[in-house]
Amino acid sequence: VDEFGLIAACFKPLSKGYSGSLNLTDDAAIVSLPAGQELVVTTDAISAGVHFLGNEEPALIARKLLRCNLSDLAAKGAAPLAYFLNVMLPTDTTPEWVHGFADGLRQDQAEYSIHLAGGDTIATKGPATFSMTALGVIPAGKMLRRCSARPGDIIVVSGTLGDSALGLISLRGAAGDEYLINRYLLPEPRLALGKKLLGLANASMDISDGLVQDLGHICEESKVGATIRRPLLPLSKPAAAMIKNDEKLWDKIVGGGDDYELLFTVPASKKQEIGALAAKLDLPLTVIGEIIVGDSVQLLDENNKTVPLANKGYRHF
Numbered sequence: 001v002d003e004f005g006l007i008a009a010c011f012k013p014l015s016k017g018y019s020g021s022l023n024l025t026d027d028a029a030i031v032s033l034p035a036g037q038e039l040v041v042t043t044d045a046i047s048a049g050v051h052f053l054g055n056e057e058p059a060l061i062a063r064k065l066l067r068c069n070l071s072d073l074a075a076k077g078a079a080p081l082a083y084f085l086n087v088m089l090p091t092d093t094t095p096e097w098v099h100g101f102a103d104g105l106r107q108d109q110a111e112y113s114i115h116l117a118g119g120d121t122i123a124t125k126g127p128a129t130f131s132m133t134a135l136g137v138i139p140a141g142k143m144l145r146r147c148s149a150r151p152g153d154i155i156v157v158s159g160t161l162g163d164s165a166l167g168l169i170s171l172r173g174a175a176g177d178e179y180l181i182n183r184y185l186l187p188e189p190r191l192a193l194g195k196k197l198l199g200l201a202n203a204s205m206d207i208s209d210g211l212v213q214d215l216g217h218i219c220e221e222s223k224v225g226a227t228i229r230r231p232l233l234p235l236s237k238p239a240a241a242m243i244k245n246d247e248k249l250w251d252k253i254v255g256g257g258d259d260y261e262l263l264f265t266v267p268a269s270k271k272q273e274i275g276a277l278a279a280k281l282d283l284p285l286t287v288i289g290e291i292i293v294g295d296s297v298q299l300l301d302e303n304n305k306t307v308p309l310a311n312k313g314y315r316h317f
């Protein structure tokens with residue numbers, strides 16, 4: 001694979017919409033911000049065989065990588081600006097594969113108004129690996145944090161939980177559910193919601209490691225506890241049907257990860273605004289419990305009994 005030819009053919013067009021990229025012709029990019037705004041920066045790395053199966057369509061791998069980064073920007077209330085991409089490809093990668101990957105990026109760049117600002121490509125003897133860094137903008141001082149949940153806050157999640165984890169099971173099985181598989185392959189970054197949470201939410205993050213573990217992160221950083229109620233957890237129809245057949249799958253709902261929904265806390269006095277926002281965005285926003293004085297996450301079942309939490313989320317190491 002000829003690196004410079006590939007960059008020109010595949011990646012340069014992706015930088016056109018962002019003038020600071022200098023069309024990928026210089027050593028570095030330029031990022032300028034309007035007065036009163038600051039940068040929110042997030043980065044993610046994924047590797048074949050660990051974070052994706054490896055046999056997916058290259059466009060889908062690219063889109064999920066971009067969307068996971070955008071999900072972090074959404075969780076912080078930031079608007080997408082530009083991204084940097086490092087591509088480490090096995091030496092036997094075909095140009096068609098790279099074109100497919102770039103096509104996926106082009107598709108989602110248009111959908112989410114973000115452009116490539118720079119990056120690097122290298123050949124590797126290891127598995128395909130990608131690292132992306134996304135930049136977002138936000139009014140200075142307003143980024144939504146994990147450390148600012150307060151006892152008495154209600155805990156809210158967007159969308160439905162566990163679809164992605166169940167989708168991965170589906171994908172590995174013989175007869176998969178298309179909706180769930182799609183939720184695993186193509187998460188939807190909740191950017192419109194994130195923007196609306198500025199000035200409304202006390203704490204916010206996106207769910208990537210599983211509800212219980214990620215809520216644990218908010219509790220740890222905010223030095224509070226949380227009680228969530230299983231009957232309140234929002235499930236899609238296919239997920240509810242799978243749970244009905246196998247109650248053990250609750251573990252996947254609360255700990256499966258890869259949801260890329262927003263998890264946030266709001267003062268109880270603003271509960272009504274959540275309902276109005278859900279209607280406005282046409283996105284389910286569900287109150288699943290409350291922040292309490294304490295230091296742990298407690299999950300209660302249908303009979304108000306504490307559910308032992310076997311699967312606390314995805315472990316990176």
Ligand SMILES: [Mg+2]
Pocket residue numbers: 071072075205206207208
């Ligand atoms: Mg995150």
